[in-house]
Amino acid sequence: MRQELNLRGNQALLTRANPLSKFAAVFLITAVLALSIDWVSASVALAFEFLLFPLAGLTLTLLWQRGWPLILAAAVGGWSTSILAPDSGRTLIDVGIWTMSEGSLELGAGFMLRGLAIALPAVLLMSCTDPTDLADALAQKARLPHRFVLSTLAAMRLVGLMAEEWQTIGMARRARGVGSRGSAAQRIKATLGQSFGLLVQAIRRASRLAVTMEARGFGGGRRTWARESTFRPLDIWVLSGGVVMAGTAVLAAVSLGTWNMVWLGS
Amino acid sequence: MTSLSCGASVAVRPAAVSAQGWGWQHAGRAKPAVRSLDLDIRPGERVLLLGPSGAGKSTLLHALAGVLGDMNDDGEAGDSDESGSLLVDGAPPREQRGRAGLMQQDPETQVVLSRVGDDVAFGAENLAVPREEIWARVHEALNDVGLSHLPLDHPTAALSGGQKQRLALAGILAMRPGLILLDEPTANLDPAGVLEVRDAVVRCLDKTGATLVVVEHRVAVWKDVVDRIVVLQPGSATEEAVLLDGPPDQVLAEARTMLIAAGVWVPGFVPDTRLRGQEAAAGAGSLLLAAENLAVSRERARRRGFRKVPPVPVQAGISAQVRAGQALAITGPNGVGKSTFALTLAGLLEPVAGKVSATLDLSRGAGIDPYGWKAEQLIERIGTVFQEPEHQFVTGKVLDELLFGPRHLGHGEERVDELLERLRLTHLVDANPYTLSGGEKRRLSVATVLAAHPQVLVLDEPTFGQDANTWAELASFLSELLDAGTAVVSVTHDAEFTAALGGTEFRMAAAEPVAR
Numbered sequence: 001m002r003q004e005l006n007l008r009g010n011q012a013l014l015t016r017a018n019p020l021s022k023f024a025a026v027f028l029i030t031a032v033l034a035l036s037i038d039w040v041s042a043s044v045a046l047a048f049e050f051l052l053f054p055l056a057g058l059t060l061t062l063l064w065q066r067g068w069p070l071i072l073a074a075a076v077g078g079w080s081t082s083i084l085a086p087d088s089g090r091t092l093i094d095v096g097i098w099t100m101s102e103g104s105l106e107l108g109a110g111f112m113l114r115g116l117a118i119a120l121p122a123v124l125l126m127s128c129t130d131p132t133d134l135a136d137a138l139a140q141k142a143r144l145p146h147r148f149v150l151s152t153l154a155a156m157r158l159v160g161l162m163a164e165e166w167q168t169i170g171m172a173r174r175a176r177g178v179g180s181r182g183s184a185a186q187r188i189k190a191t192l193g194q195s196f197g198l199l200v201q202a203i204r205r206a207s208r209l210a211v212t213m214e215a216r217g218f219g220g221g222r223r224t225w226a227r228e229s230t231f232r233p234l235d236i237w238v239l240s241g242g243v244v245m246a247g248t249a250v251l252a253a254v255s256l257g258t259w260n261m262v263w264l265g266s
Numbered sequence: 267m268t269s270l271s272c273g274a275s276v277a278v279r280p281a282a283v284s285a286q287g288w289g290w291q292h293a294g295r296a297k298p299a300v301r302s303l304d305l306d307i308r309p310g311e312r313v314l315l316l317g318p319s320g321a322g323k324s325t326l327l328h329a330l331a332g333v334l335g336d337m338n339d340d341g342e343a344g345d346s347d348e349s350g351s352l353l354v355d356g357a358p359p360r361e362q363r364g365r366a367g368l369m370q371q372d373p374e375t376q377v378v379l380s381r382v383g384d385d386v387a388f389g390a391e392n393l394a395v396p397r398e399e400i401w402a403r404v405h406e407a408l409n410d411v412g413l414s415h416l417p418l419d420h421p422t423a424a425l426s427g428g429q430k431q432r433l434a435l436a437g438i439l440a441m442r443p444g445l446i447l448l449d450e451p452t453a454n455l456d457p458a459g460v461l462e463v464r465d466a467v468v469r470c471l472d473k474t475g476a477t478l479v480v481v482e483h484r485v486a487v488w489k490d491v492v493d494r495i496v497v498l499q500p501g502s503a504t505e506e507a508v509l510l511d512g513p514p515d516q517v518l519a520e521a522r523t524m525l526i527a528a529g530v531w532v533p534g535f536v537p538d539t540r541l542r543g544q545e546a547a548a549g550a551g552s553l554l555l556a557a558e559n560l561a562v563s564r565e566r567a568r569r570r571g572f573r574k575v576p577p578v579p580v581q582a583g584i585s586a587q588v589r590a591g592q593a594l595a596i597t598g599p600n601g602v603g604k605s606t607f608a609l610t611l612a613g614l615l616e617p618v619a620g621k622v623s624a625t626l627d628l629s630r631g632a633g634i635d636p637y638g639w640k641a642e643q644l645i646e647r648i649g650t651v652f653q654e655p656e657h658q659f660v661t662g663k664v665l666d667e668l669l670f671g672p673r674h675l676g677h678g679e680e681r682v683d684e685l686l687e688r689l690r691l692t693h694l695v696d697a698n699p700y701t702l703s704g705g706e707k708r709r710l711s712v713a714t715v716l717a718a719h720p721q722v723l724v725l726d727e728p729t730f731g732q733d734a735n736t737w738a739e740l741a742s743f744l745s746e747l748l749d750a751g752t753a754v755v756s757v758t759h760d761a762e763f764t765a766a767l768g769g770t771e772f773r774m775a776a777a778e779p780v781a782r
Contacts, residue, residue: 172650172652177645209378222394228397
């Protein structure tokens with residue numbers, strides 16, 4: 001967790017864009033894709049997203065390592081949709097209550113591609129955006145209250161620590177005779193106890209961190225920023241890239257007649 | 267270099283401290299934390315604060331840093347009760363953001379941001395220092411604490427404890443405070459880390475001339491670099507909070523016996539501990555536990571897609587033996603995997619390679635591999651005391667805490683009274699474990715593990731941050747256990763502790779980096 005949030009070594013072009021413009025582009029694309037379940041708009045967007053990989057310093061291996069649950073979830077979603085969706089067209093498979101037809105397969109494929117196409121931009125965004133830079137942009141450019149933004153950023157650093165603490169508390173409790181193995185009920189009980197221990201430690205850590213921050217003058221009205229969050233010409237390209245991707249996806253789907261607004265029913 | 271190119275750095279104006287009849291009571295507490303304190307500290311003075319726990323040392327530092335109490339939005343204290351006056355440069359500390367800088371004990375919470383440069387800049391940003399000036403200060407501060415070799419985007423998570431504390435010091439220096447407050451800054455560090463931090467502090471004080479107030483149990487570390495020692499006691503209506511005040515040598519000479527009685531680590535004094543019985547110490551007991559060619563890591567195998575990747579071991583090729591009635595001290599520098607090894611030996615972590623095997627004397631039908639034992643089987647064979655006692659508390663009452671193991675096992679409740687007596691916890695049976703003092707928590711955590719009567723006792727840094735009294739009690743108690751045939755494995759940096767227990771030292775050195 002702690003290493004994966006770290007961008008050191010990633011020199012790709014998109015790491016230099018402002019996090020806000022990247023965020024806006026991602027928002028545009030996912031918003032458009034959320035409107036329709038069809039395979040054309042999703043595959044067009046997906047194709048664009050794969051083209052962006054090198055610009056974000058992401059590789060297929062890295063994607064699989066970090067995002068395999070998303071990929072599996074999309075595949076499972078597509079599979080179950082194609083089995084359970086109302087049938088239309090020629091029937092391809094018929095095993096008792098499960099049937100897969102051309103229509104339901106199309107819907108299933110659309111569902112899977114759409115899931116991927118919506119999830120990938122977020123993975124792309126995180127792989128080329130440092131949380132500190134995101135916080136800078138949110139506070140300086142989006143004018144969110146800096147107390148809120150910086151506290152969240154500092155708390156995020158503790159999340160990684162808490163993961164280590166969870167493991168330590170688990171061991172410490174085993175050394176007291178609290179088993180984490182056994183029946184489901186025993187495990188749930190053990191997990192609840194361990195969660196309480198973690199909660200106590202999290203509160204202790206958080207209050208000490210709050211004292212540290214306050215002692216460094218945090219919480220006053222005016223503050224300056226050591227890192228200036230700026231928009232550059234690159235950000236215009238990022239934004240227009242987002243518009244082009246979203247637009248092309250919609251146009252392609254509409255012109256091929258597959259555009260299928262979710263709330264209009266299928 | 268950077269500091270020169272940006273013009274001479276602004277001189278720091280050392281701060282003066284003045285307390286008159288000052289007292290503080292935390293909201294919801296029955297007794298005040300500090301009462302009738304009269305103290306004057308001149309600008310540039312360096313003061314070491316001593317005193318028993320409960321004398322209000324930390325409360326005073328927090329107050330001087332302006333972070334004391336639950337403040338409402340107007341910056342006024344909430345339900346807490348303040349009396350008398352406490353002033354820094356003639357004004358309340360709370361109104362002077364950045365005039366004082368505070369460093370606390372836990373290195374993990376002294377770091378705010380995830381990159382070195384950003385973390386140092388944080389305080390200066392909050393004081394609204396102009397951007398160019400901030401970076402000049404960051405470079406200068408990193409240079410002053412000896413961390414200038416790190417790139418500004420170096421991840422703070424990758425620093426050692428001593429480096430984290432030096433980073434915190436740099437963050438404080440970048441605010442240019444006139445008063446530096448250190449609250450047990452080295453209690454969680456190994457001996458090398460202690461000197462690293464102390465020397466960095468002294469260098470910075472020499473350069474800036476700032477006033478210093480430091481709280482620390484280990485007097486020897488600070489004695490030669492402070493001008494004055496102030497000994498506090500829990501104040502009352504009749505007695506003043508300041509018990510003694512003067513130059514270090516004078517205070518230490520006058521109050522040596524009193525300080526020793528209060529558990530302060532006075533230089534040149536090692537508390538008396540019980541000696542090991544001659545016969546018991548000489549004879550090697552039966553073999554209980556053996557590690558063969560062990561590779562250890564805290565991480566579990568990671569899932570990378572469909573593949574499972576075994577973790578990179580922090581240390582490999584470890585072989586060691588644990589015998590009844592013998593002390594084994596695992597020593598070595600930070601980060602070589604001492605604790606990880608001990609936890610693997612204790613059946614709490616799975617070996618990455620090699621094996622830990624229990625002999626029949628220890629396993630008694632539970633199987634060879636301690637990691638495979640059920641929790642109930644484990645605790646009556648191998649007991650582990652963690653560095654942080656709170657991690658091991660599982661109930662809300664001291665007595666329940668002690669009875670927890672025996673109740674699970676279905677036997678051994680009769681031993682609890684003896685342990686309570688022996689570790690001076692009898693008066694605390696109804697207290698909540700989380701509310702105890704540091705020394706009491708340590709004694710309780712040892713007692714709870716021993717209540718299950720394990721044959722092997724594993725302790726991770728049992729003496730970290732402990733006062734001399736708790737230290738001596740612990741060492742004497744463990745020596746009794748050893749003579750009675752318990753094997754004691756301790757991970758420790760404490761050479762005196764190792765010597766007091768006798769036995770074998772198992773020194774670990776840094777592992778060769780494994781090529782992957």
